[in-house]
Amino acid sequence: VHLEHALRGAWDRGELSLVYQPVFRLGDGAMVGAEALLRWKHPEQGLIAPSVFIDVAEQSGQIETLGPQVLRAACEDAVAWQRARPGADPLFVSVNVSPRQLRNGDLPNVVAACLRETELPPWLLHLELTETAVIGDEVHASALLSRLRASGVKVWLDDFGTGFSGLSHLRRVPVDGVKIDRSFVADVLRDPDDLALTTAIIAMAHSLGVTVVAEGVEKEGQYAVLRERGCDLAQGYWLGHPVPAAEFLAQLP
Numbered sequence: 001v002h003l004e005h006a007l008r009g010a011w012d013r014g015e016l017s018l019v020y021q022p023v024f025r026l027g028d029g030a031m032v033g034a035e036a037l038l039r040w041k042h043p044e045q046g047l048i049a050p051s052v053f054i055d056v057a058e059q060s061g062q063i064e065t066l067g068p069q070v071l072r073a074a075c076e077d078a079v080a081w082q083r084a085r086p087g088a089d090p091l092f093v094s095v096n097v098s099p100r101q102l103r104n105g106d107l108p109n110v111v112a113a114c115l116r117e118t119e120l121p122p123w124l125l126h127l128e129l130t131e132t133a134v135i136g137d138e139v140h141a142s143a144l145l146s147r148l149r150a151s152g153v154k155v156w157l158d159d160f161g162t163g164f165s166g167l168s169h170l171r172r173v174p175v176d177g178v179k180i181d182r183s184f185v186a187d188v189l190r191d192p193d194d195l196a197l198t199t200a201i202i203a204m205a206h207s208l209g210v211t212v213v214a215e216g217v218e219k220e221g222q223y224a225v226l227r228e229r230g231c232d233l234a235q236g237y238w239l240g241h242p243v244p245a246a247e248f249l250a251q252l253p
């Protein structure tokens with residue numbers, strides 16, 4: 001109840017902000033986009049982990065206002081990136097969407113309004129949904145994702161591989177890409193099973209025309225093996241840490 005109260009209005013008080021982690025193409029090493037990650041600096045308690053406060057926002061329903069605020073800010077930032085590098089290949093922005101935002105059927109309208117008002121090209125907006133958000137409600141989720149994709153927005157499945165039903169979902173849920181969970185990436189050099197699973201995910205995703213991102217790349221060797229196995233994109237501390245929006249803009253290549 002305490003955190004729930006403190007979170008109310010935190011965005012408007014400037015306590016919440018977005019950091020961006022760059023995403024790279026494995027083929028040529030080019031930066032192609034960034035994931036937006038929310039941070040909360042509580043005036044007394046300091047930084048509170050997103051795994052804690054996103055949950056609070058979900059349970060309390062505050063995500064219904066916070067989600068659109070995050071989306072709007074991320075789209076505005078992405079428009080600024082394109083303006084800062086005229087002539088360069090555009091960068092996508094990837095925004096995490098929580099299960100409750102997905103269940104609320106308003107998401108396509110929120111997204112459409114955001115794109116209209118910021119003038120961000122739809123294909124530069126990627127929405128990251130967790131497997132668990134679509135499990136159990138595949139009919140509703142599929143219809144919603146189809147609507148979103150019809151508007152040009154890209155849909156990604158986050159934390160992919162952690163749910164046992166992961167692979168079979170790809171047949172029923174229309175997505176543009178999957179993000180291999182960092183628990184697999186962490187062990188690709190040590191554990192032959194994780195390497196086999198990662199390789200299988202890449203092959204199967206590609207056979208369905210789905211792009212693959214590896215998360216949590218912390219070592220050059222992981223990058224090399226993922227590249228060799230044909231993974232498309234990667235992010236992780238070895239490639240770049242999440243940084244505040246202003247810093248990300250200032251450091252753009």
Ligand code: G
Nearest residue numbers: 036037038039049050051054070096097098
């Ligand atoms: O840096 P990291 O600790 O930011 O993120 C932890 C978790 O919080 C991740 O699973 C991430 O998906 C989630 N998260 C971070 N930012 C957001 C956000 O803006 N919205 C939602 N729904 N989840 C987020």
Ligand code: G
Nearest residue numbers: 096158159215216217218235236237238242
């Ligand atoms: O679940 P989601 O993929 O949205 O969460 C992203 C989370 O992963 C964020 O908390 C982010 O800070 C974290 N992260 C990003 N790169 C790395 C990495 O290389 N190693 C680890 N351990 N975490 C990472």
Ligand code: MN
Nearest residue numbers: 035096128158
């Ligand atoms: Mn994510």
Ligand code: NA
Nearest residue numbers: 158159181215
């Ligand atoms: Na993840």
